[in-house]
Amino acid sequence: MSVSSAAVNRADTAIVGGGIVGLAHALAAAKRGDKVVLFERDDYAVGASIRNFGMIWSVGQQRGAMYERGLRSRAVWQEISAKTGLWAAPTGSLHLAHEADEVAVLEEFVDITEAARENGTKMISAKEALERSSTAVEDGLLAAMWSPTELNVDPRRAIPAVAEYLIQEYGVDIRFGTTVRGVDMPTVSTTAGDWQVDNLFVCSGNDFETLYPEVFAESGIVRCKLQMMRTGAQPAGWELGPMLCGGLTLLHYAAFDDCTSRTELARRMGEQYPFHRENGIHVLLSQTADGRLTIGDSHAYAKTLDPFESEEINKAVLDYLATFAKFPNAEITERWVGFYPSLRDGRTELVVNPEPGVTVVNGVGGAGMTLSFGLAQELIPS
Secondary structure, eight states: OOGGGSOOEEEEEEEEOOSHHHHHHHHHHHHTTOOEEEEESSSSOOSGGGSSOOEEOGGGSOTTHHHHHHHHHHHHHHHHHHHHOOOEEOOOEEEEEOSHHHHHHHHHHHHHOHHHHHTTOEEEEHHHHHHHOSSBOOTTOOEEEEETTOEEEOHHHHHHHHHHHHHHHHOOEEEETOOEEEEETTEEEETTEEEEEEEEEEOOTTOOSSSSHHHHHHHTOEEEEEEEEEEOOOSTTOOOOSEEEOGGGGGTSGGGTTOTTHHHHHHHHHHHOHHHHHTTOOOEEEEOTTSOEEEEOOOEEESSOOOOOOHHHHHHHHHHHTTTBOOSOOOEEEEEEEEEEEOSSSOSOEEEEEETTEEEEEOOGGGHHHHHHHHHHHHSOO
8 A cells, every 4th residue: 555545644733844943833733732743854953953053042133022032932942941951051141342332232222122121131341241251351341231031052952852842742743754745735745645734834944945935936035054163072161151242243133223323333343344244244152062162153145055165254253253252172173054044124034824724934034043932822822
């Protein structure tokens, strides 16, 4: 008997994609009591969801609804960590300011962002920053912005752990190595047979041409290519503490878009770091569960991007990192290129219903780890 002629499989909700967006929607559906099946064409997640910093970075999100979505996502990460032992360190973050224009942007952000203040974000002195972080470069440090809301997870461990949590806690049927070949609701055709489902969420990430290509052709979505690196393990017992960034990050995240003082910062950065600005470089530093440090990144946007690394970009990232951070083991042991879908017109996500019962969720950009659980709660309320 062929697979296609076997008994039809049944689920309330099906998910396409085993990255963080798909896992988040599987969790939300399972929490409301749905029988859930998830299809991932690879044998395990290998895309953007494991090629990132592991930063649950609420503070960088657009002020208002996106910031609140990030905080709700953080709560889910903490819930999963409490139940599974998943490493999710509540490190918080430090935006280090070594120039007066960086201090000005940070002070303005704190002044105009009540929600961040209510959640503990505040300006601190250079002395206080150095007390919180032995990694921060003391020379020239003027001040810092401390935010306690950021979590550090290890993406290569976290994504498999979330998948296992869904299986064990909620009975989600996760089918790795299974490709969805087509959709004719209520039928979802896969390489493991046909399924009858009431709802389908297409969370296919960087592969946005296979299913509903016309949706993506009309969406304006493009790909972002980034370059990242990782050091070897730091000495036993050494901890990064707060995740760190410098002034270039204030030009990258939407949280700072409304800060009028950013204009002067952008002008100086354009003159002082033209290569960094041309290549979308800003620099973040996080840690993994086994003590290594993750460093990056750059940003290039197009529908099709070459797969090659630029050592000039890697060097620019490391040179800028050295202006605000120092640590014992700086040997780079891994380098990689990542790709994720991005909307370049200010939209924070792409949510489209191409036919009844089908929801396409994509375009969360580089904030998937930070926002996906909160977004899924909005689209699939309990």
